[in-house]
Amino acid sequence: MSRQIDTMHMPLKRRNMKVVIVSASRAMQMLGYSPYHMKEVLLHGSGHMKVLIEAIRAEHNRFSGIQRYRKEDYAKWFANYDCLIEVPFFMGSEAIEAYVDDPDVKFILTERDPDRWHRDGEKNRSV
Template sequence: MSRLIDSLPTPAHVREKLVIVTSRSRSGTFSLYQALQILGYKPYHMYEVVQTNTHMAIFEEALRCKYFGAGKPYGRAEFDKWFADYDTLIEIPAFFAEDIIAAYPDAKYIHVDRDVDKWLVSVLNIWHTVRPLLNSTAMKFMALYDPFIKLFISLHVTILRCLDHGMHNEDPNMAIVLKEDYLQLTDQVKKLVPRENLACFSLEDEFGWEQICPWLGKPIPATKYPRGNAPKEFQQLTMRLLGPSFAKAAGLVIGAVSIPVGAGLWYWLRLK
């Protein structure tokens, strides 16, 4: 089966992968994304994914190949194409931990744990709102008018399928499966990454510059470690990026539909 990644040209230059963060979303990853930018790295985070149709399509293809047998799973060659312009990876490695660790064994790894029950509450609070919105008739109707929105929705539906194993929000076993997966990822990372290449932190300990800078060999910046309202800041970034597409699609939808859709999108992005 042909893959999108195979149609892309081999990059002339691939940046060395210096830092890889294996933590799942809702574990301080957005603050780390901002912190590593301050330190001079070029990180690839979910925000980078939604910059273009191509990156969203590649991420979804990689997920489908790994989790649903849609094609040959990605390895070093595919990752080098996908991440060529970046020296740091955040959030995405949580979905491909074993494969990325094998592809980039010499990188420095950071894994941030969070109290698994608190993490679960944070994730489920979002899912109970996001899932119905992604599957709503209004959102699907808007996707007919803008390929970017169509890809955005399709990618997030696939991400949810990977994480929840196809379960419904009401399934009583979902919480158990999510917690098991979260803990298994931590165990997997600690097993596969050499101890000298791995730094583990706890979100509850409010780790910051004093912990990550010595590990990375970087001087501590004068600015404070980013600890803002990550969902709100990510919402603002995402709205600046996706706003034109939403406005374009909403402008083609009759007023009776566009008003609730716009309100729903605002609320969803507020939770991200």
């Protein structure tokens, strides 16, 4: 079974991942990072959405027949970004493990009130 990620080309120049966080996209932009956020998935159209869905299936459905994404796959997918926000949440530990051994990558865990998170998610869904 071919994977959606394999249709993406690795750019000649790509950013190295520097930060992986679960929230605060605007703050990271203000600090000069280029975050990959669910907004980016939606703005880049069906190709990025297909890759996200495929990555989730590969990670969470062992019967899908889809090979799990590896660090090289994430490097291709996130080549134009140096900060991940929310996306690792959907994919589980595999996305985090791709960067955990890199001493240059920082991990930030933020905690939010679940009700506020849900309300914000509902607002973002209407974008």
